[in-house]
Amino acid sequence: MMGSRRAGAAGASPAAATAIKTTIAALAGALGLSLAMLGTVSMRVARKVVTPAGRVPDTRLLAVDVAAQTVTLSRTDDTQLPGRYGLFTTGTAAYLKLGAVLSLDAASVKRKLLTEISVDDRLSAEAAFSGWYYTTPEELHLPFRAELVGSPLGPCPAWFFPAETAADEPSDTWVIQVHGRGTTRAEALRAVPVFHAAGISSLLVSYRNDGEAPRSRSGTYMLGATEWRDVDAAIGAARRRGAQRVFIMGWSMGGAIALQLALGSAHRDLIAGIILESPAIDWRVVLDHQAQLLRIPGPVATTAVRALDSGWGSRLVGLSTPIPFDTLDVVARAAELRHPILILHSDDDGFVPADASYELAEARPDLVELEVFQVARHTKLWNYDPDRWTRVIRDWVDRQRAGADS
Structure with a gap:
């Protein structure tokens, strides 16, 4: 009897045990297949984040x-x-x-x-x-010239709009315009007139992998982690040509680039201020929002971000190095900021949520001014309310110049 009890407690009949093993193997196989599918889909999502793409019909x-x-x-x-x-x-x-x-x-x-x-x-x-509205510099009817800015990867095309002071002398104040992901420098043409009227010369730059500037070895975006070096070269060029102060204006991903310049540029002493239009300040927030819009399952989105930030995942996606999301999170690095910042963002952006803009303004109220719009969509604030957009930028720039001159 005792032996019989031990046998019953230890396991089922041979047939039952075989059935259990078969079931476990099937479940393990299904789990492995599910994990493989999760990995495959996640890699596709990750690759899409960093792959430059053309304009998509909407x-x-x-x-x-x-x-x-x-x-x-x-x-x-x-x-x-x-x-x-x-x-x-x-x-x-x-x-x-x-x-x-x-x-x-x-x-x-x-x-x-x-x-x-x-x-x-x-x-x-x-x-x-x-939201571009203008596609060529000629449409502004302002003097300009096409230029090349030497960068670590080679010459980057740019447009330069010279401005003059009240004394008809070349302006020593510049603004460098940095376009966003999936666009080109034409995106920033809308901003040239407000700065030109203020006597500020505008340089609209390109950067690696944007379709105009040189291609990196991987040909992928790094979401600002490397692109800022091309724009930093433009600041150096401005300095060599007599610029005494330089504003940086970044649009969407260009905002992420502008903030990396503020934190890491060799020419930080020349930067007079940062203007951000619909900026990507924390990429994790942006990518999570995009995943929700596209109804991408949470585990897929999480795995995609982890892949981009890891050595194994970045190699599978085609990156030369992982994307340093912690470095790109400027809310977490807010204490390192030293320059005045103007943020223009819409609560109805629809692409890059304004959450991180609010958080950065709250973290550094001594430096950051946040101008919140409604209704306007991503990088379309000028289009929706050009008078307010122009007034806000002009008044902020005037205050920064007055403060620097006092």
Whole structure:
């Protein structure tokens, strides 16, 4: 009896034991397959974060009225915005300037067309709504010249808009404009007039892997961790050409680059202040928000970020080195900041949440001024309310210059 009890306690019959082992093996296999799928999907997500990509269509061109000079677009959070914008398409008119919303319904938005087109123009249905508005420097009707800025990877194309002082002398105050992820320096053309009117010369720069500047060995974004060195070279060039003070203005990922300059530039003594438009201040916050928008499962998003920040993962994704998210988290490094900062951000950004902007302003109220917009979407604050946007920047710049001169 005792032996019988021991046998029963120790295990089931041979057939039952075999069944249990088969079940465990199947579960282990399924778990392994699930983990493999998680890893595969996570790597795809991680690779997408750092791979430069072209412009992605985000609306449809539903109708064009040549006689009335209007266009009708599918309705989105962006296409229904008040203000002036642009529309990238393909065909004989590759870029259209758009004006006021004339009417809208649940599915479509009719806007005034500010670019004249004819019946001979052919436009694709797929289109991308843009806050650029200007696409070439000639459209500003201001003196400029194309230049090359020597960087660690080679010459980076730039546009220089010289300004003069009240005494008709070349300005010794510059602003260097840093565009965002997936765009080019044309993004910052909107900002040139406000600085030119203030007697500040503008340098609109490119940086590695943006499609204009040299390509790095990996050809990937580093979210500001290496790109800032190309912009730092532009500050050095400004110094050699007589600049006594330099403002840095960064758009979206350009904001992350500007903040890395403020923390690590060899020319920090020349930096008069930082202006951030819809900035990426903490990439973990940004990527988590993007994952939620795209309905990417939490474990996939978490694994993707860990991969980018690790040696094994970064190699699989194609990076030369891991992305140092702790270094790029300027909220955590707020105590290291030394320059005045103006942040312009919308609560309705829709792409880069304003959370980190609020946190940085709270962490360093002695240095950071936060101007909060509503309704306006990501990097479209100028488009939505150009008067307020211009006034805020002009007044802040004037205060910084007055403080430096006193």
